[in-house]
Amino acid sequence: MTIYSSGNPTNIANPIIDVSIKIDIKALGGRLTLFKTTACEKIPWKYMKAYDDVDPLDYLGAYNADDIQLICCQPDASIMWLIPRPVQSRFIQSLEERQMLFGKMELILNWDFLRSRPKGKELVRYESPIEHCPSVDDVKQVLNGTTNSFSLIDAYPRYFRVTGSGEVRRLEAAIDSVSGELLLNNATPPWWSFYNTNPSDLAGCQGLNGPMAIVVSEETPQGIIGETLSKFSIWSLYITFVLAVARFIRLQCSDLRMRIPYENLPSCDRLLDICEGIYAARAEGELEVEEVLYWTLEEGVRRKDGLDQK
Structure with a gap:
């Protein structure tokens, strides 16, 4: 009962306990973080x-309410924009070189979600390039101080699903995306801000107009078997126990008939000694001794067969 209770994979809730979001800009000369908040x-x-205001198309109707969370972040970054002017100038030049080679710049958005389980995969990440990036000229004007913001259209999916095995996916059937305005506050020191431009998101977040997301964190099984399933998936469990362990048991049980004369029958040491004596007598040319040993062997085998039949 103790083994069964510890191995019984009962599903329990596995909510998100910590969140962070980051927006990076990538050029030929490297990668800089524009916005990050925890x-x-x-x-x-x-x-x-009010579910209808946050989920008007009822994408979450098929999910358990205990597994759903609304993530609302502050618009101001928790890190400062402390990039030296020479580094910034060289980075702008690298952006222009990338545009000449690839035709556009690249902005990368990261969501990091922390959960309690499965062990070894507590932290999961969603990383995706922003499809509708602003032009290099728009970013240059913000970095040079000509303007202070640029728009990010469809920056990231609005709905996420964190699987029990530790993967972040876009929620099936949900096509909604979050757009925003990335603004550089030219104070001392400067910092970036991300303002959500979707008015329906502000109602659910109770005034927080920063990045938001709706996350479905799937339940995970507990116990020894449950943690193994969550950490290694069902295929790893199959390979470990079915292929490896079963193959070991099969090797131990194969060719049992070949071991029957040595393990299940009475001792054959005397008959083996007679066989070795026959071989030695033949090698030395002692044919009379060989014949005597041969008939002795035949009589011994006949007696042994009689005992086995009884």
């Missing part, structure tokens, strides 16, 4: 008062 609230879905 100041995000995690609101359980069951405490939401």
Whole structure:
């Protein structure tokens, strides 16, 4: 009963306990972080008062409310924009070189979600390039101080699903995306801000107009078997126990009939000694001794067969 209770894979809730979001800009000369914040609230879905405002198309109707959370982040970054002017100038030049080679720049958005399980895969990441990037000229004007913001259209999916095995995917059938305005606050020191431009998101986040997302964190099984399934998936469990362990047992049980004369029958040491004596007498040319040993062997085998039949 103890083994069964510890190995019984009962599913339990596995909510998100920590969140961070980051936006990087990539050029031929490297990669810089524009915006990053870890100041995000995690609101359980069951405490939401107006589901229709946040999920108007009812994408989440088939999911358990205990597994859904609304993530609302502050618009201001938790890190400063402390890039020296020479590095920034060289980076702008690298952006122009990338545009000449590839025709566009690249912005990469990262969501990091932290959960309690499965062990070894507590931290999961969603990383994706922003499809509708602004032009290099728009970014240059912000970095040079001519303007202070540029738009990010369809920056990232609005709905995420974190699987029990530790993968982040876009929620099936949900095509909604989040757009925003990335703004550089030219204070001392400067910092970036991301403002969500979708008015329906502000109602659910209770005034927080920064990055937001709706996350479905699937339940994970507990116990020894459950943790193994969550960490290594069903295919790894099959390979380990079915192929490896079963093959070992098969090797131990194969060719049992070849071991019957030595393991299941009475001792054959005397008959083996007679056979070795016959071989030695033949090698020395003692044919009379060989014949005597041969008839002795035949009589011994006949007696042994009689005992086995009884």
